[in-house]
Amino acid sequence: xxxxxxxxxxxxxxxxxxxxxxxxxxxxxxxxxxxxxxxxxxxxxxxxxxxxxxxxxxxxxxxxxxxxxxxxxxxxxxxxxxxxxxxxxxxxxxxxxxxxxxxxxxxxxxxxxxxxxxxxxxxxxxxxxxxxxxxxxxxxxxxxxxxxxxxxxxxxxxxxxxxxxxxxxxxxxxxxxxxxxxxxxxxxxxxxxxxxxxxxxxxxxxxxxxxxxxxxxxxxxxxxxxxxxxxxxxxxxxxxxxxxxxxxxxxxxxxxxxxxxxxxxxxxxxxxxxxxxxxxxxxxxxxxxxxxxxxxxxxxxxxxxxxxxxxxxxxxxxxxxxxxxxxxxxxxxxxxxxxxxxxxxxxxxxxxxxxxxxxxxxxxxxxxxxxxxxxxxxxxxxxxxxxxxxxxxxxxxxxxxxxxxxxxxxxxxxxxxxxxxxxxxxxxxxxxxxxxxxxxxxxxxxxxxxxxxxxxxxxxxxxxxxxxxxxxxxxxxxxxxxxxxxxxxxxxxxxxxxxxxxxxxxxxxxxxxxxxxxxxxxxxxxxxxxxxxxxxxxxxxxxxxxxxxxxxxxxxxxxxxxxxxxxxxxxxxxxxxxxxxxxxxxxxxxxxxxxxxxxxxxxxxxxxxxxxxxxxxxxxxxxxxxxxxxxxxxxxxxxxxxxxxxxxxxxxxxxxxxxxxxxxxxxxxxxxxxxxxxxxxxxxxxxxxxxxxxxxxxxxxxxxxxxxxxxxxxxxxxxxxxxxxxxxxxxxxxxxxxxxxxxxxxxxx
Numbered sequence: 250x251x252x253x254x255x256x257x258x259x260x261x262x263x264x265x266x267x268x269x270x271x272x273x274x275x276x277x278x279x280x281x282x283x284x285x286x287x288x289x290x291x292x293x294x295x296x297x298x299x300x301x302x303x304x305x306x307x308x309x310x311x312x313x314x315x316x317x318x319x320x321x322x323x324x325x326x327x328x329x330x331x332x333x334x335x336x337x338x339x340x341x342x343x344x345x346x347x348x349x350x351x352x353x354x355x356x357x358x359x360x361x362x363x364x365x366x367x368x369x370x371x372x373x374x375x376x377x378x379x380x381x382x383x384x385x386x387x388x389x390x391x392x393x394x395x396x397x398x399x400x401x402x403x404x405x406x407x408x409x410x411x412x413x414x415x416x417x418x419x420x421x422x423x424x425x426x427x428x429x430x431x432x433x434x435x436x437x438x439x440x441x442x443x444x445x446x447x448x449x450x451x452x453x454x455x456x457x458x459x460x461x462x463x464x465x466x467x468x469x470x471x472x473x474x475x476x477x478x479x480x481x482x483x484x485x486x487x488x489x490x491x492x493x494x495x496x497x498x499x500x501x502x503x504x505x506x507x508x509x510x511x512x513x514x515x516x517x518x519x520x521x522x523x524x525x526x527x528x529x530x531x532x533x534x535x536x537x538x539x540x541x542x543x544x545x546x547x548x549x550x551x552x553x554x555x556x557x558x559x560x561x562x563x564x565x566x567x568x569x570x571x572x573x574x575x576x577x578x579x580x581x582x583x584x585x586x587x588x589x590x591x592x593x594x595x596x597x598x599x600x601x602x603x604x605x606x607x608x609x610x611x612x613x614x615x616x617x618x619x620x621x622x623x624x625x626x627x628x629x630x631x632x633x634x635x636x637x638x639x640x641x642x643x644x645x646x647x648x649x650x651x652x653x654x655x656x657x658x659x660x661x662x663x664x665x666x667x668x669x670x671x672x673x674x675x676x677x678x679x680x681x682x683x684x685x686x687x688x689x690x691x692x693x694x695x696x697x698x699x700x701x702x703x704x705x706x707x708x709x710x711x712x713x714x715x716x717x718x719x720x721x722x723x724x725x726x727x728x729x730x731x732x733x734x735x736x737x738x739x740x741x742x743x744x745x746x747x748x749x750x751x752x753x754x755x756x757x758x759x760x761x762x763x764x765x766x767x768x769x770x771x772x773x774x775x776x777x778x779x780x781x782x783x784x785x786x787x788x789x790x791x792x793x794x795x796x797x798x799x800x801x802x803x804x805x806x807x808x809x810x811x812x813x814x815x816x817x818x819x820x821x822x823x824x825x826x827x828x829x830x831x832x833x834x835x836x837x838x839x840x841x842x843x844x845x846x847x848x849x850x851x852x853x854x855x856x857x858x859x860x861x862x863x864x865x866x867x868x869x870x871x872x873x874x875x876x877x878x879x880x881x882x883x884x885x886x887x888x889x890x891x892x893x894x895x896x897x898x899x900x901x902x903x904x905x906x907x908x909x910x911x912x913x914x915x916x917x918x919x920x921x922x923x924x925x926x927x928x929x930x931x932x933x934x935x936x937x938x939x940x941x942x943x944x945x946x947x948x949x950x951x952x953x954x955x956x957x958x959x960x961x962x963x964x965x966x967x968x969x970x971x972x973x974x975x976x977x978x979x980x981x982x983x984x985x986x987x988x989x990x991x992x993x994x995x996x997x998x
């Protein structure tokens with residue numbers, strides 16, 4: 250009896266003994282488990298009573314739960330129920346203990362990942378401790394990552410995605426308040442987790458954060474993941490909207506998480522803007538450098554994207570409906586949204602329109618009121634406008650927009666930077682839809698190439714060069730250039746709006762890829778046959794005599810056989826007819842229609858290989874005497890290879906494309922000091938270069954008075970000193986003489 254009391258009073262010792270021999274200590278464990286059940290009922294009514302002993306019992310049972318699976322079958326559900334129903338009344342230590350023991354049960358495979366995540370997900374928006382919240386967040390991410398390590402765990406992924414989708418959908422029925430001014434608290438009663446956290450978007454925010462993290466780590470990359478975040482773009486809470494929109498946009502200003510860990514996210518653009526408008530001081534320079542370094546560390550730690558999330562945009566389900574909803578929300582809540590948030594929505598809408606070639610014509614009417622040069626963040630608005638245009642956009646819808654830009658930005662009453670931004674915006678719009686430009690307006694804009702400002706000249710010349718390529722008929726004859734004039738003379742005309750060059754029959758050069766795959770298959774089959782022949786001939790060769798090998802071996806060639814000619818190159822004997830034949834074979838391979846695209850799904854690696862094969866074929870054509878035509882084709886293919894990296898880069902533009910080249914800004918304190926330090930390189934401190942050169946001749950450099958003695962008389966005749974001597978009075982001459990005498994006496998003594 251004394252031994253049993255000792256064991257039950259010392260839980261760590263009992264835990265160690267149970268792990269060694271579970272059957273021998275089953276009664277002691279059952280006694281402790283019954284004790285836990287009775288304390289749990291008391292603990293639900295009064296959590297402060299026996300809290301320490303309750304935590305010890307929970308930890309003990311969690312450690313030995315795998316030894317008694319039948320007795321502890323209901324134990325994990327009891328912990329989860331206690332956390333979800335009585336979370337607000339538990340002490341922080343008790344919450345932490347319960348969560349840690351649930352994770353321990355998952356690590357011991359007592360419970361499944363789905364059971365654990367169903368408990369942890371509702372705790373994220375309710376947790377006030379940053380340490381516990383970070384632990385729950387890392388546990389969720391690591392558990393999902395481990396489950397998808399070897400292969401995709403579709404069962405777990407579907408269950409987790411359903412939970413995240415319900416978390417985002419929980420507050421979708423609330424009224425949208427907007428983000429102008431201070432947000433008003435709006436409590437709509439308890440949420441699905443039993444408290445009032447759903448009304449402020451905490452659940453939805455955490456669902457978006459976890460989904461973005463799983464996408465960034467490459468754990469999830471399917472369309473269901475994108476649909477969760479796309480639903481968050483229409484959430485009534487602005488913070489959830491902003492975080493969801495930034496998922497598609499990427500960029501520098503990723504929305505700050507609601508987690509309180511670490512310092513506040515630093516906006517690089519905001520810091521640089523304040524530095525430009527504030528007074529330049531040394532302390533300000535130091536603060537700027539420190540903030541930029543901190544921002545760089547934060548970005549490196551979080552691994553935020555810096556470019557548009559192209560795969561997510563392409564995986565959108567029904568992008569036309571998604572774009573129309575974005576426009577309806579933007580138009581309906583125009584007075585509730587702040588300008589930065591409206592620009593975010595404009596950017597996302599424009600990128601969806603550009604990448605999927607959508608026609609949402611109401612957007613061009615809506616954006617007209619923001620096209621003024623004094624509008625805040627107008628470069629971002631112009632970028633959104635240019636990105637939304639594509640070759641299927643009706644020109645009539647863009648003509649009014651171009652007129653508005655020209656009337657507001659391109660006239661003598663504004664600065665050169667504004668004119669350059671306006672012309673660049675028109676150029677980016679017309680690059681995507683050239684038929685939106687009017688002929689008279691184009692002639693006026695091209696005249697700005699005679700301006701004195703470099704940015705305006707560059708913008709106007711860019712517009713001129715664009716129409717020389719796409720539609721030179723709209724230019725005057727003297728402005729078309731040589732190539733465009735020759736093209737018009739030859740009957741080359743641009744296709745009208747809505748017309749295409751013709752249906753695609755085949756991918757150019759695909760026959761080369763088909764021949765390459767066929768050659769690889771034949772080579773593999775040939776290797777197999779050669780291996781079999783080698784194995785058959787091995788025994789025959791091994792039985793041969795040395796004499797036969799000597800007789801049928803090498804033939805000695807004497808120096809007297811002068812008529813024997815040895816050549817390693819077949820190209821030396823190739824005549825013009827053979828070269829022409831090879832060239833014709835290459836051209837036929839290029840023109841032949843291939844059926845590979847109908848039998849195989851081509852991957853990006855296949856297209857990269859196709860590009861290499863076309864370049865190799867073009868090189869062979871040049872070597873075979875293809876002439877200048879083959880050389881031009883080779884140069885074109887090599888240029889296409891260098892610019893083949895991103896096909897969507899031509900769809901999206903940046904603010905630098907709109908603003909154009911900038912003038913060199915006035916040097917700040919740091920730049921001036923750097924220039925001074927560069928000038929002092931290679932010389933001693935406080936020493937002039939002339940003194941350094943004359944160091945071997947004289948102890949130091951000459952003074953200005955000594956320099957004046959060696960000047961020609963005509964150089965000093967007009968100086969103030971010489972002219973003053975002539976005009977000095979008798980009294981001034983006497984005073985100067987007296988001063989000279991006293992100075993000479995002092996020097997003599």
